[in-house]
Amino acid sequence: MTKLHLRRRSVLAAAPALVVGTVAAPYIARAQGKPEKPKVVLAVGGKSALYYLSLTIAEKKGFFKDAGLDVEINDFQGGSKSLEALMGGSADVTSGAYEHTIRMQQRGQPIVGFALMGRGMQIAIGLRKDIAAKVKGPADIKGMKFGVSAPGSSTHMLLLSWAAKGGLKASDVIAIGVGAGATVVAAVEKGQVDGVSQTDPALTILQDKGLIDIKVDTRTTKGNQEVFGGPFPAACLYTQPGFLKKNPNTAQALATAIVRADEWLQTASPADVANTVPEAYLLGDRAIYEKSFAGVRETISPDGMMPPGAMENCLKFLSDADPKIAADKAKIKLEETWTNEFAQRAKKHS
Template sequence: MKRNISLGVAGATMLALLVTGCAQTAQKTAPSQSTGNTQPAAASQGTPRVAIMVGGLEKIIYLPYMLAENLGYYKEAGVTVTLVEESAGQDAEVALLAGQVDGAGGFYDHTLDLQTKGKYVESVVTMADVPGEQLMVSNRLKDKVKTLADLKGLTIGVTGLGSSTNMLASYNVVKGGNKESDYKPLPVGAGQTLIASMQNNRIDAAVTSEPTASLLKNKNLAFTFVDMNSKDGTQQALGGKYASTSLYMTTDYVKAHPDVVQKLANAYVKTLKWMSTHTPEEIADKMPEEYLAGDKALYIQALKGQLPMFTTDGKMPQGDPENVQKILSAFKPDIKSVKLDQTYTNEFVDKANADSK
């Protein structure tokens, strides 16, 4: 039976359906019941079921999650995956800690932030080593905002409060010599909700990813002020690489279900390798039509700019955790006490890479 994925459903509604085990997807079979940190439910032939909430499935930075499904790699790995849509990584983090989903698709920086709150989660697959984000400023402020210091007093759109976009906005404000309290982060999501907020002057700037960034430029609404999308731009803006797109899970879950985690690592490592050997056009052809935002050519162009951000092996790049810690510590001093070796593991992707050879 072909695996199904829930699309276009509000995260809260979808979670309620997952918890009761009665979710249905249009013209598809019922998705799995979320198992949180308990034993994964068995499918008809003993296939483990896993629910993963992703902070924006349509964002190119989270492309591997849907691509793995459309390539058939979850099924090949022997795991049934339900992907749950949410607009921000912060929402995925909350759902994970509540036991409503088994894994979260979000940025690695959440694992550090959570450890300071006594919550232990770890990245089991690290899919990218730059944020894939841009700090964009409204064109109406082009003559006013010239340096990072000029971010003081602005309302900056982020996907959600406490999200990675929020943290990156805070870092850039502080880097400009201001305090974190010197700007107002406003949760506006991504895609059309963010674009509408920029059009209506609800926000002065935004930290956002593709394809939203290209749409803002195409509509002549905003310009890139800080590039955290390319490797060179990230080096200049953040002083080094920044592990971003990850699959993270609670440490308790990873210890209790290493076989399930291994299946997921196998699927994602194979997906990353496939991405590294195929063209943007071929990748775009595998994505749902609605992810292309009505402009496939623009999506492909944006994809070309973002493909270099992805790892090819799912491993945590050397030096990335230390740089993420340094950046977050600029406005969250307690991050300095985080034990980095507890925030990620390469155990599962190392085995996946070895087996793929």
């Protein structure tokens, strides 16, 4: 990639409100017309979670189809598994946590995010009621077992970040992959884990049943401000740079569908959302699902674009949790992990 293109991307990433037409963009200058690849394979880890609600809405409301796409969605246990699908070549695009773009750059395997779904992490850490009273702070969780979606996923990283605040190493806590949804609830009910680092609606169900006490909560704007100091980029669409260059129209169609879903969710009633998602996603309790959605709505991106300062908050979070990221922090080029170009264009024409 040329220095000029890097400069252009840096400008766009640093100024989300910038009008696309003022700078020649490296990807969407050609992103017009029909998708080059109308059949797209998309990987996701734990699709039933509210964390990925924009993806499900884009699918169920026909927004992908409206954009000229036939999207095959493959659901894995967690974000680390869906990332593997992308890097292994079995998926074209992944719906996953933005943080993976930073982690993969540190490993010399670049991926780029291009349509944001969450501007807050939407994950919380809870401890079983019978254990919670013994835990005054993160130093007290040494040796405990926590249910995460999958080891290496965002749920795991939040756990490690919290543990680090108590002076613990990654090896001091045990992360067990329990997926998302009903399997999370079952893991707590059966006493298979001491706590969980998870997404909604499973968390709200566990709270409603009186089974867990929440210790760290990023499901609200206030929570993200307290934990990260501002917005935190969560679920997004990301892919390898070569895909964006080769298929700009396809990427634009994907981004347009996600932005439409983001926008729809800003005004949809909780009942509208519950009526749109698959029945199984409600986990047998429509009222709790609706309550869960209402609780996280403010952390859903309104426009698919990266908020100012969010990438920096994510890098700091990863540096605190991962010594390898911390060691290479100064070398990380955030402007190469994200482009607002597609979401800007989608918003402009929505």
